[in-house]
Amino acid sequence: MTLHAILISDSSLSGGDFGGSTRLRYGASWSRVVLTADGRVRAESLVPVQQPTPVRLLQRVDAYLIHGLKFPAIAYCHSYSELLHLALLEGDPQVLSYVPHPFRLQLGKAFYIPDVYVVRAGQRLVYELKPRGEFEAAWLRRLTAFFAFHGMQFVVLANEEVEAQETVALNYLTALQTVVSAQDADTLALEEALYSRLELAGPLPLGELITSTQHESSFLSEVALFRLLLRGKIQGELQTGIEYQTRFWS
Numbered sequence: 001m002t003l004h005a006i007l008i009s010d011s012s013l014s015g016g017d018f019g020g021s022t023r024l025r026y027g028a029s030w031s032r033v034v035l036t037a038d039g040r041v042r043a044e045s046l047v048p049v050q051q052p053t054p055v056r057l058l059q060r061v062d063a064y065l066i067h068g069l070k071f072p073a074i075a076y077c078h079s080y081s082e083l084l085h086l087a088l089l090e091g092d093p094q095v096l097s098y099v100p101h102p103f104r105l106q107l108g109k110a111f112y113i114p115d116v117y118v119v120r121a122g123q124r125l126v127y128e129l130k131p132r133g134e135f136e137a138a139w140l141r142r143l144t145a146f147f148a149f150h151g152m153q154f155v156v157l158a159n160e161e162v163e164a165q166e167t168v169a170l171n172y173l174t175a176l177q178t179v180v181s182a183q184d185a186d187t188l189a190l191e192e193a194l195y196s197r198l199e200l201a202g203p204l205p206l207g208e209l210i211t212s213t214q215h216e217s218s219f220l221s222e223v224a225l226f227r228l229l230l231r232g233k234i235q236g237e238l239q240t241g242i243e244y245q246t247r248f249w250s
Contacts, residue, residue, distance in 0.1 A: 209221065
């Protein structure tokens with residue numbers, strides 16, 4: 001499988017360009033294990049920590065890296081669907097945090113690493129992304145029971161369901177890279193002004209909201225707007241690519 005790798009980092013630029021890129025190769029079959037005879041699930045720790053990928057698997061498939069806001073490190077995505085899913089998590093105001101590839105579980109003599117751990121609306125969720133949402137019934141029963149015992153819900157999500165929201169996810173990535181590139185900028189006053197303007201005037205296009213004769217001021221207005229969007233304070237027309245005509249509202 002060949003995938004294009006994207007790095008969302010502090011050096012990313014605003015305006016829809018994903019900026020710098022990097023290419024890594026990861027094992028496509030890392031989450032595939034054979035359920036052994038005893039079928040028991042064990043974990044050395046259920047503190048969610050991103051698990052490293054063995055070096056031997058770096059030669060298998062491409063990976064994506066994303067520097068987000070809800071995970072305090074570079075997140076490794078082993079597929080394009082995983083990248084889109086993390087972008088959607090970044091844009092979901094009910095999601096407090098997430099950890100990619102959070103646990104290393106033992107099933108008999110084999111090992112399994114789920115795709116992402118999510119804290120959302122008071123729930124702890126563990127996601128596995130699969131084509132068509134197909135997951136071996138024996139695994140599903142045991143993992144569902146195991147996580148339920150530990151106060152978590154195990155969810156198998158279809159890649160196609162995530163990919164159907166590709167445009168929305170890519171728009172969140174555009175917003176995310178802009179915000180991450182200016183993490184130290186103080187935009188509170190701009191956020192308050194933009195929010196009040198949208199409350200009073202209703203839906204307004206991006207171009208009108210960030211227009212300024214000074215480039216720095218325009219960029220900071222864009223950062224402020226996207227911070228509001230990612231926190232769920234405002235909404236936007238995200239079913240198509242973000243342009244100057246894209247409307248936002250409170």
